[in-house]
Amino acid sequence: MAKTDKKFIEEKVSEIKELVGIEKVVSAMSGGVDSAAATVLAHKAVGNNLSVFFIDTGFMRQDEYENVVNSMKDYNIKINLIDVKEEFFSALKGISDPEEKRKAFRNTFYSVFGNILKQEKASYLVQGTIKADVIETKAGVKTQHNVLEQIGINPESYGLKIIEPLKELYKDDVRNVAKELGLQKTIYERMPFPGPGLSIRVIGEATKERIGIVRKATYIVEQELKDLRPFQAFAVLMNDKATGIKNNERNYGNIIIIRSVKSKNAMTAEPTEVPFDILQKLGKRITSEMPEVVRVAYEITSKPPATIEYE
Ligand code: XMP
Numbered sequence: 553m554a555k556t557d558k559k560f561i562e563e564k565v566s567e568i569k570e571l572v573g574i575e576k577v578v579s580a581m582s583g584g585v586d587s588a589a590a591t592v593l594a595h596k597a598v599g600n601n602l603s604v605f606f607i608d609t610g611f612m613r614q615d616e617y618e619n620v621v622n623s624m625k626d627y628n629i630k631i632n633l634i635d636v637k638e639e640f641f642s643a644l645k646g647i648s649d650p651e652e653k654r655k656a657f658r659n660t661f662y663s664v665f666g667n668i669l670k671q672e673k674a675s676y677l678v679q680g681t682i683k684a685d686v687i688e689t690k691a692g693v694k695t696q697h698n699v700l701e702q703i704g705i706n707p708e709s710y711g712l713k714i715i716e717p718l719k720e721l722y723k724d725d726v727r728n729v730a731k732e733l734g735l736q737k738t739i740y741e742r743m744p745f746p747g748p749g750l751s752i753r754v755i756g757e758a759t760k761e762r763i764g765i766v767r768k769a770t771y772i773v774e775q776e777l778k779d780l781r782p783f784q785a786f787a788v789l790m791n792d793k794a795t796g797i798k799n800n801e802r803n804y805g806n807i808i809i810i811r812s813v814k815s816k817n818a819m820t821a822e823p824t825e826v827p828f829d830i831l832q833k834l835g836k837r838i839t840s841e842m843p844e845v846v847r848v849a850y851e852i853t854s855k856p857p858a859t860i861e862y863e
Contacts, residue, residue, distance in 0.1 A: 558732060561596075564593050566597075572598055578668055578677050579591045579602060579679070581624070583612065585727055585735070585739055585741075588680075588735055590716075592627060592735065593678075596733075604629050605632045606631050608633060609657075612750070614771045623736055636660075639660055644657065650752065654748055666711040666712060669711060670711060677714050678715040679714060680716075680726075682723060684817060684818050687819075743784045746861055750767055753786060754766050755788065755789065765806060768841070770786050772838055773785050773787045773834065776830060776833060776837065787811075793806060803846055807846070807849065809850075810851065811860070821855040823850075
């Protein structure tokens with residue numbers, strides 16, 4: 553395997569080099585393995601002609617910018633932080649439909665990038681699209697935020713040319729490539745995280761307040777389940793409320809669902825068999841550390857018929 557990964561890396565680096573020539577390239581890192589591997593490949597190909605950004609959409613996990621900076625320190629890659637939280641929250645304001653949310657996210661995402669490329673006088677955006685993203689979007693399962701050409705949108709309409717060095721690979725191949733590229737274990741083993749981030753993990757409108765709730769619950773879920781090494785584990789905030797008791801008073805509060813799955817490539821998935829004492833601890837921690845949550849439930853559906861994410 554290692555040999556083919558090495559060959560893949562050599563091929564992609566020279567392809568990018570040839571395509572780009574002396575022009576400038578921009579990449580965005582989200583904290584995940586796909587964007588990290590795509591960024592390192594582009595860096596190997598064009599060196600200082602690559603500028604790397606962390607776009608704070610407002611929908612990222614806790615401490616993500618620090619994680620990204622840390623993951624790139626061995627490569628001497630500087631991460632530019634762009635805070636566009638307000639733009640994203642206002643683009644998603646009042647939108648509850650899942651596909652409309654994804655589209656609004658995508659539109660804002662690529663508009664932000666169009667501006668960054670202009671500002672950097674760059675010609676290309678490198679991104680970590682992988683095979684499952686393309687297949688699911690084409691199949692109409694959902695609109696992945698990072699898939700454009702494959703559904704007939706010309707990236708040039710956003711002023712972009714896109715390089716997707718990983719689009720032929722599934723997740724486990726990407727992890728092998730990332731390992732071969734020398735990325736840290738915490739990166740190449742990291743759980744997938746969707747591009748539209750926490751926005752698709754609150755059912756209904758993605759307000760700042762609701763995103764804050766799911767971010768904190770996600771942090772707790774990741775902490776408590778990491779030793780079980782799930783393919784993905786996270787929290788979802790329901791749109792309904794339910795009755796509970798807080799401080800001896802009736803409290804009509806939020807409901808958090810915990811989703812944890814085992815999977816090989818995200819095309820199918822099974823719920824993780826989480827020991828009951830861990831589930832109980834999760835329920836206790838979330839309701840005691842988060843006064844706005846009164847109920848926590850564990851989800852037991854496979855993919856299919858469910859998907860991994862809720863939207
Ligand atoms: P589903 O929910 O379809 O997800 O079972 C399959 C895998 O894809 C991730 N996912 C996304 N990744 N942009 C991404 O980059 C997206 O829009 C997106 N939607 C889902 C999901 O987390 C899972 O790993």
